[in-house]
Structure formats: structure tokens, C-alpha cells
Amino acid sequence: MKRLLLAGVSLTAFGLSSVAQAADQSKGPCPYGGDPYKDYSCLDPYLGTDFFSRFINYYRLEWGRDAAPADPKAPPARRPESEVPPAPASTPPYPFTEWPYGGTTSLGVTRPSSVDSPLMTALSNTAVGQWMNDAHIQVYGWVDPGGNLSTNTVRGGNAPAAYSYNPNTVQLDQAVIYIERLPDTVQKDHVDWGFRLAPIYGENYRYTTAFGLWSYQLLNQNKNNGYDMPMAYGEVFIPQVMDGLLLRFGRFISIPDIEAQLAPNNYMYSHSMTYTFDNYTNTGIQASLAVNKNWILQAGLVSGTEAMPWHVGATIPNPMPNALYPGTTMPKDPGAVPSVTLGVRWTSDSGNDDVNIVADGINGGQWGYNNLQWYGFTYYHKFNDQWHISIESYNEHQNNVPNLLNPTTQAIIAGGGTPFSPQYMPFNAPGGAICKSATPLSCTASWQTALMYLNYKASPLDNISYRLEWVDDYEGQRTGTKTAYLETGIGWQHWFSPQIEIRPEVSYYKSLNAFAFNGNSNLGIAPTRNYAIIGSADIIIHF
Structure with a gap:
């Protein structure tokens, strides 16, 4: 009986701790439903941890938007306008951001791992x-x-x-x-x-x-x-x-x-x-x-x-x-x-x-x-x-x-x-x-x-x-x-x-x-x- 009581107390304490942690998280910068477009640090909490949740939630996140959430820590995506002309278009709604030319990766405007996927x-x-x-x-x-x-x-x-x-x-x-x-x-x-x-x-x-x-x-x-x-x-x-x-x-x-x-x-x-x-x-x-x-x-x-x-x-x-x-x-x-x-x-x-x-x-x-x-x-x-x-x-x-x-x-x-x-x-x-x-x-x-x-x-x-x-x-x-x-x-x-x-x-x-x-x-x-x-x-x- 003593062991059962101790186990019950332990479970109760664990449950209260979980509730407290949840309450603390709800007061943090990314409560449930946090918007990564407003706070990029909310992106991972929004997406979840397993592969399928992240895959589906990313489509849900971008639905109705014209771009992915912007990472404020990302390096510049192109050289300054003193070195390359500004991008003439955006995608969406166009199929390109630079005027098309083949045989090369676009010069001065390409970063590795930059595709929104x-x-x-x-x-x-x-x-x-x-x-x-x-x-x-x-x-x-x-x-x-x-x-x-x-x-x-x-x-x-x-x-x-x-x-x-x-x-x-x-x-x-x-x-x-x-x-x-x-x-x-x-x-x-x-x-x-x-x-x-x-x-x-x-x-x-x-x-x-x-x-x-x-x-x-x-x-x-x-x-x-x-x-x-x-x-x-x-x-x-x-x-x-x-x-x-x-x-x-x-x-x-x-x-x-x-x-x-x-x-x-x-x-x-x-x-x-x-x-x-x-x-x-x-x-x-x-x-x-x-x-x-x-x-x-x-x-x-x-x-x-x-x-x-x-x-x-x-x-x-x-x-x-x-x-x-x-x-x-x-x-x-x-x-x-x-x-x-x-x-x-x-x-x-x-x-x-x-x-x-x-x-x-x-x-x-x-x-x-x-x-x-x-x-x-x-x-x-x-x-x-x-x-x-x-x-x-x-x-x-x-x-x-x-x-x-x-x-x-x-x-x-x-x-x-x-x-x-x-x-x-x-x-x-x-x-x-x-x-x-x-x-x-x-x-x-x-x-x-x-x-x-x-x-x-x-x-x-x-x-x-x-x-x-x-x-x-x-x-x-x-x-x-x-x-x-x-x-x-x-x-x-x-x-x-x-x-x-x-x-x-x-x-x-x-x-x-x-x-x-x-x-x-x-x-x-x-x-x-x-x-x-x-x-x-x-x-x-x-x-």
C-alpha cells in the first residue's frame, strides 16, 4: 500500500509538473497557434517534431501566402544594388524573380539551400x-x-x-x-x-x-x-x-x-x-x-x-x-x-x-x-x-x-x-x-x-x-x-x-x-x- 501511495504521489507530482510546464509555454513567445510570420522563432513549434506533421503543417503554414516566413538571421540573398540590378519580378505570381537566361545559376543572386521546400x-x-x-x-x-x-x-x-x-x-x-x-x-x-x-x-x-x-x-x-x-x-x-x-x-x-x-x-x-x-x-x-x-x-x-x-x-x-x-x-x-x-x-x-x-x-x-x-x-x-x-x-x-x-x-x-x-x-x-x-x-x-x-x-x-x-x-x-x-x-x-x-x-x-x-x-x-x-x-x- 505504501508503494502504491508513493507511486500515486509521484504521478500526481509529474502531472502537476507537466501542467506547470504547459502553462509556462503558453506564456512564452509561441503559444499554440503561434504565427511564424510574426515571430520566426515560432516556426519549429508550429511545425512539430515528426516528419509527416512538419510536411503537412508547412503546406498549411504557407496557404494563402506569397512567400515563406523570413528568417531574420539569414544572410543577404543578393548582392547590393550597386553590384547587381534589383530583382524585376517575384514568385509568386511569376515563374521567376530574375529575367530568364540559361546555362548558368543566376550570378550574384544565389545562395545555397535557398529553395523553399x-x-x-x-x-x-x-x-x-x-x-x-x-x-x-x-x-x-x-x-x-x-x-x-x-x-x-x-x-x-x-x-x-x-x-x-x-x-x-x-x-x-x-x-x-x-x-x-x-x-x-x-x-x-x-x-x-x-x-x-x-x-x-x-x-x-x-x-x-x-x-x-x-x-x-x-x-x-x-x-x-x-x-x-x-x-x-x-x-x-x-x-x-x-x-x-x-x-x-x-x-x-x-x-x-x-x-x-x-x-x-x-x-x-x-x-x-x-x-x-x-x-x-x-x-x-x-x-x-x-x-x-x-x-x-x-x-x-x-x-x-x-x-x-x-x-x-x-x-x-x-x-x-x-x-x-x-x-x-x-x-x-x-x-x-x-x-x-x-x-x-x-x-x-x-x-x-x-x-x-x-x-x-x-x-x-x-x-x-x-x-x-x-x-x-x-x-x-x-x-x-x-x-x-x-x-x-x-x-x-x-x-x-x-x-x-x-x-x-x-x-x-x-x-x-x-x-x-x-x-x-x-x-x-x-x-x-x-x-x-x-x-x-x-x-x-x-x-x-x-x-x-x-x-x-x-x-x-x-x-x-x-x-x-x-x-x-x-x-x-x-x-x-x-x-x-x-x-x-x-x-x-x-x-x-x-x-x-x-x-x-x-x-x-x-x-x-x-x-x-x-x-x-x-x-x-x-x-x-x-x-x-x-x-x-x-x-x-x-x-
Whole structure:
């Protein structure tokens, strides 16, 4: 009995102590429901201790907000305005804070471990998460399902519009994981390094595929969903060279363009035709040098566009020597050759104006898997905090493209006398050209485009984008139809929080000189329409 009494007294004392501790905590700076936006020290008590509570509570914390709680002890996120122009935009509601440019981590404005991620927050108080934080390694990503309603009906019939290849369907556009270490480009006192691996799975793989890297899915099987790795690179940042030199080596997003392959990097769910038939990735080494506050120079040596280094110099047997490929062997990918990228970027002191002039994938321009000789520019202008405009125009071409009007050329293709004949590449092979006459075996195929996005920030969580573009597929090599196109669309980008966004839109496409829609070359179905109306929407859930 005595032992029971002692036990009871002990339990009572323990209970009273717990109540007292709870009472003390309720009087502290973070009572239950404490707001980390008002007091950052409340963040951990708000989130909890176990992984799943922290993961869910972080979404709950940011719901309806346009940014994460600010850590007052965090170092400056960018160099002072005397050294770099101010950020022109914010995300939300835009897909970027700096005017887009590829091939580099943004210079002077990047800190390690700076990505706002529910997954990393949930991991942060675990041993693994603490090790990752100490090493400045982050793992995060997103899932992006979407769907469309279209006037097209044939499977694959939305093409040449993208990224909704199949009309009237719901699909997984992309599921992406980033494994990365961002180099610190704000500091100036030490060499830093970084890397990124970015596996992707979903319908969008068909737009990022490089010949020779898991490309059998698209080129031999025409799978609806597939996987790819559009980014796999390392980086070294050397701050002692002028205002900073960054070297990137591996496979990376090509340096031109307003848009990018990864869903969160775009104003709208769909992509412009300007982007759809563009350079996507290069593999090699890219140097980006901040000369001063206003100027950045870029130069690179790569193995072509969507071309793998192991295809450089590789050959396959030629069972039908011919005037186009006269030897007993022929290149596996004629576009896999040493190639040059060049870029110059100017940004005004205010950050309101930005110009990028770029040449990408430059070599002999011979017909290759995606050997596009890209010359063009992008221009951004911010009118005020609500309005800005993004403009892009470029010309790209390939030389010695087989002439589909010439019967001899058609026989060469059918007989296996080119690297991209159906015997080797039964689906989604590079297109031939519809030249000016049937006389030559081949000709130069060109593509010209002009694109505009007009963007309005309706609220800190809402962006309205209007897109207008004109493109001309002079020889039909890019889209399969020799015609010019006019496209216009409007989209709404609404963020529920920095982690969840939706993007409904509607676009109208018109081919001006021939039918181009509601066909499928892989199925042997010719286009039957000269227009398409496509309404679509997606939801991006970041983690």
C-alpha cells in the first residue's frame, strides 16, 4: 500500500509538473497557434517534431501566402544594388524573380539551400536532413498533372501545338525531382561548387529527349509516358574573375528562350510554338562571366543540340550508298559534332530592361537529330510593378535536309540510306524538307518566329499572361507542314501558396497555308484541319 501511495504521489507530482510546464509555454513567445510570420522563432513549434506533421503543417503554414516566413538571421540573398540590378519580378505570381537566361545559376543572386521546400523543411530536424543542410544539398520537386479539351480528335492530333500532344485527355505532364547543391554566387571570397540531377517522368519526356539517352522510348516505341534527365551537371563558381565566372559541365538547358522545359518556369501551361520547335538542351561545358553589373557574357563548347557526346564520330553501316551518304558507313547522328554557344546579356541599372543575344548549337548545320542553328534574341521590359512584356525572335536552320519532293530522295530514305530512315528510327524521326522544287536532293530548311507575352500581376498570387506569336516553317521541316502559323492565347496563373499553383488557359492556332492539325505522322494520318482551339489547365504541387 505504501508503494502504491508513493507511486500515486509521484504521478500526481509529474502531472502537476507537466501542467506547470504547459502553462509556462503558453506564456512564452509561441503559444499554440503561434504565427511564424510574426515571430520566426515560432516556426519549429508550429511545425512539430515528426516528419509527416512538419510536411503537412508547412503546406498549411504557407496557404494563402506569397512567400515563406523570413528568417531574420539569414544572410543577404543578393548582392547590393550597386553590384547587381534589383530583382524585376517575384514568385509568386511569376515563374521567376530574375529575367530568364540559361546555362548558368543566376550570378550574384544565389545562395545555397535557398529553395523553399516542404520536403526539406520536414527533413530538417532529422539526422539525414541536418547532414544535407550542412552540406547545402537539397532534394525537392513537383508533380504536374494536366488536361485539355480540343477541337482535334486524332491521337497525337494536337501537334504541332504543345505540351498537350493527345487531344481531350488528362495526363501526367511531368513528375520531377531535383537533387542539387547551389553554389553561393553572392559571396566574393571563395570558389564554390554545385551540381544538379533532374530526373523527369511523364508525357513531357517527348519534348526533352536527346538522341542516345534513353531515346528508344520515343524513337523506337513512341511511348506516351517516359523518363529523361534533361539536367545532369556540375558547376564551379569563381568570384575572383571580374564579378564572377561560373563554369557548368554536363547536360543543361540551352541558353536562349523565355520559356523552359520544366513546368514551374513558364507563364502558361502550354508552350508557344516558338519554344516547341527550339533548342532544348546542350551537353558540354558552358562559361558565364559577369563582366560588371550590367553585362554577362556566355560561351560554350557542346556536342550539338539534343545530341550525346558518345555519338560524336559514331557511325552505322550504310546498306544503300547514295548521293546524300555515299560511303559504306554514315554518321549515327550527323549533328553530334563539336559546336559553339555564344551569348551576351545586358540589364539596365534599374533591372527594368534586359536583352539577350544568343547563337546556340553552331556547327556546319548539317541535317541531324535536332541540329538547329539558332540565332536570336529575347527582350524583357518592366513597365511597373503590375505590367511587363517578354519578346523573343529567332531564326534557325539546317543544311542538306533531304527533299521530300524528289523521288530519288524518297527512295533513299525508304531504303535505309539515311541515319534517320524508318529502319533505324521508326517514330518521331527528324523531318525532311519540302524544297522550292523537286530538282535538288536536299536543301536548307529554315524556321522564323516572333513571340510576345504580355503579363499582368493582378495580385501577389495571380498573374494573367497573353501570348501572341507568328512562326513560319518555310520548308515544313519542323512541323511536317510547309506553312506559316498564327497563335494566340491567354492564361491565368493562380497560386494558392508558394507550393501549389493552377494554370487554366485557352489558345487558338491557325495554319495559314495548309492543313496542319488533327493528323499524326507516326500513324500515317494526314492533317485535316487548318486551325485548333485548345482549352487546358494543370496543377503544380511542389514538395
